[in-house]
Amino acid sequence: MVKKQLIIDKALELFAEQGFEATSVQQITEKCGISKGAFYLSFKSKGELISAMIDHFMIEITTRIDHVVNNTDDNVLLYTFYYETFQSFQKHSDFAKVFIKEQTHTIDKELLLKISYYHSLFEGAILSIIERVFGEKVKQTKYDLLYCIKSFIGIYTELNLFYNVPLDLQSLAESFVEKTNLLAKHTTIPLISAETVQSMEHPLIEEVKIEKLLEIIEQTIIETKEPIEKESLVLLKQELLEPALSPAIIKGLINNIRNNPDCKWIAYLLLHYFTFKI
Numbered sequence: 016m017v018k019k020q021l022i023i024d025k026a027l028e029l030f031a032e033q034g035f036e037a038t039s040v041q042q043i044t045e046k047c048g049i050s051k052g053a054f055y056l057s058f059k060s061k062g063e064l065i066s067a068m069i070d071h072f073m074i075e076i077t078t079r080i081d082h083v084v085n086n087t088d089d090n091v092l093l094y095t096f097y098y099e100t101f102q103s104f105q106k107h108s109d110f111a112k113v114f115i116k117e118q119t120h121t122i123d124k125e126l127l128l129k130i131s132y133y134h135s136l137f138e139g140a141i142l143s144i145i146e147r148v149f150g151e152k153v154k155q156t157k158y159d160l161l162y163c164i165k166s167f168i169g170i171y172t173e174l175n176l177f178y179n180v181p182l183d184l185q186s187l188a189e190s191f192v193e194k195t196n197l198l199a200k201h202t203t204i205p206l207i208s209a210e211t212v213q214s215m216e217h218p219l220i221e222e223v224k225i226e227k228l229l230e231i232i233e234q235t236i237i238e239t240k241e242p243i244e245k246e247s248l249v250l251l252k253q254e255l256l257e258p259a260l261s262p263a264i265i266k267g268l269i270n271n272i273r274n275n276p277d278c279k280w281i282a283y284l285l286l287h288y289f290t291f292k293i
Contacts (some may be wrong), residue, residue: 019057021047030113035065040257044151066126072110073133074276076103080140089147093195096144097188100173105184112176125227132283141165149199156199160208161193163198167191197258225255244278246270251285 025046029038040061044054058064070148079099087095104111141164145157153160171187174180229252236248247268254260269289273282 017054019048019067022057022064023056023071026064026111027110029066032107035061035113050281055245066129068110069114069126069129070280071137072114074109074279075107076100077133077136077140078276080101084140084143092144093148094188094192096141097167098184099190101175101184101187103183104168104172105175107258108176111172112260129280130240132280138165145199153199153202155205156202158209158212159202159205160195160199162207164191164195167194225288228281228288229255231281231284235278239275239277241275244272244275248278248281262289 022043024249026038026136027041029042029046038061040051040054043064044051044059047054058067080096080103082101083092083095138161141161142157145160145164149157149160171182171191175182232248232252232255234244236252239245239248250260251265251268254268255267266289268287269282272278273286
């Protein structure tokens with residue numbers, strides 16, 4: 016087993032037993048049968064480990080949903096989305112339970128920003144599904160529908176994670192498809208507009224310091240194997256240190272990296288950083 020994955024798996028067992036705060040790095044290393052030095056070769060801190068766990072959890076879910084969006088016929092798209100989402104949450108229910116229980120005690124601004132990023136990916140996928148399935152019929156109410164769908168997923172999370180209600184995922188998905196279709200057909204008064212959604216977008220991005228961006232970009236350069244992405248990251252790092260490129264070139268470099276799973280997070284941060292600066 017890859018050492019990072021071993022640490023994530025064993026740490027999750029400890030977090031489930033005693034929570035984030037009560038679990039020490041020493042306990043994690045003992046559970047893994049490794050030294051503290053080996054731990055710190057993989058993660059700089061317990062906070063970075065928690066961040067990696069969020070990445071592991073959310074990347075799998077968002078990748079799965081992307082696959083559904085890109086490879087499913089419109090007539091079964093909504094059902095498949097619900098079913099695959101619930102199945103993914105069920106698969107990772109142990110981490111979800113721990114995170115929901117502990118996040119108010121441990122979460123910092125960087126983690127909050129990362130969670131916000133994954134929320135934006137998830138919302139983008141839902142909007143794409145809404146537009147494909149319902150088209151112009153919901154042009155004025157699609158954002159209301161977006162939040163209704165998110166609420167349905169929240170209902171599932173509450174029943175499954177907090178009350179352990181036995182749920183048949185097929186019946187659950189069919190039920191939520193029926194409810195979504197009724198809302199799409201009969202909702203006529205929009206509450207949430209595109210402007211409302213934009214006004215809620217990620218104010219913490221402005222607080223990301225250049226030092227943190229450099230730290231993340233340097234780590235991503237090490238982890239990325241693709242030559243085009245690696246070269247683009249090097250050029251973007253240089254731009255952070257000594258600005259010289261035009262906005263068009265910066266945007267092109269970010270586009271070079273944003274579809275690589277290893278680079279999505281830094282691409283998101285850089286895009287918003289340069290948007291604020293330019």
